[in-house]
Amino acid sequence: DTEVTQTPKHLVMGMTNKKSLKCEQHMGHRAMYWYKQKAKKPPELMFVYSYEKLSINESVPSRFSPECPNSSLLNLHLHALQPEDSALYLCASSQYRGGNSPLHFGNGTRLTVT
Amino acid sequence: GQQVMQIPQYQHVQEGEDFTTYCNSSTTLSNIQWYKQRPGGHPVFLIQLVKSGEVKKQKRLTFQFGEAKKNSSLHITATQTTDVGTYFCAGPGETSYDKVIFGPGTSLSVIP
Numbered sequence: 001d002t003e004v005t006q007t008p009k010h011l012v013m014g015m016t017n018k019k020s021l022k023c024e025q026h027m028g029h030r031a032m033y034w035y036k037q038k039a040k041k042p043p044e045l046m047f048v049y050s051y052e053k054l055s056i057n058e059s060v061p062s063r064f065s066p067e068c069p070n071s072s073l074l075n076l077h078l079h080a081l082q083p084e085d086s087a088l089y090l091c092a093s094s095q096y097r098g099g100n101s102p103l104h105f106g107n108g109t110r111l112t113v114t
Numbered sequence: 115g116q117q118v119m120q121i122p123q124y125q126h127v128q129e130g131e132d133f134t135t136y137c138n139s140s141t142t143l144s145n146i147q148w149y150k151q152r153p154g155g156h157p158v159f160l161i162q163l164v165k166s167g168e169v170k171k172q173k174r175l176t177f178q179f180g181e182a183k184k185n186s187s188l189h190i191t192a193t194q195t196t197d198v199g200t201y202f203c204a205g206p207g208e209t210s211y212d213k214v215i216f217g218p219g220t221s222l223s224v225i226p
Contacts, residue, residue: 033214042216042217042218043202088156097212098206099144100145102162105157107156108156
């Protein structure tokens with residue numbers, strides 16, 4: 001079981017659709033992350049929120065738009081995606097900001113762009 | 115730029131054999147973390163090593179952090195089918211402390 005909850009588990013969307021991925025944690029963690037993972041590859045960092053402020057954007061295309069409404073919630077808004085954006089999208093949280101704090105991952109959203 | 119490498123990329127072992135994966139960083143790390151991802155699953159945190167030369171054990175798993183804090187290893191004694199998965203090492207980013215950078219991973223298959 002994971003303490004980071006992601007919805008939906010699976011998502012199929014067309015290139016003209018707008019959708020959102022949601023992530024929630026109630027561990028009081030102050031940093032939250034979005035990672036993208038392709039098959040047989042490591043997680044690739046997309047965004048980091050620290051104390052509800054965006055601290056890192058790894059040059060992610062603007063068709064991905066993150067949002068952190070409060071310290072427990074993290075959203076990823078998707079618009080006009082490409083088929084190559086199909087991947088597993090992982091949300092994670094850590095107690096403190098920075099690379100010293102272990103990551104707790106959600107189950108992920110498996111996204112297919114048609 | 116910073117690189118985190120792992121070898122081997124794949125390892126197939128007979129159940130009961132030992133397994134080791136090695137992680138090397140191009141830069142000194144303040145800490146190193148290990149994660150396990152089962153097929154179809156998500157990465158799960160295993161352990162964090164902080165001190166130079168540190169060795170930690172979790173049942174059949176032994177983790178080691180090198181003296182120079184640039185390399186680490188994970189050794190599994192007497193593998194079981196439940197050990198199947200990909201093992202990732204990860205460390206803080208060099209240019210931004212908020213980052214956690216993952217190595218490419220070692221995929222372990224255990225033949226019953």
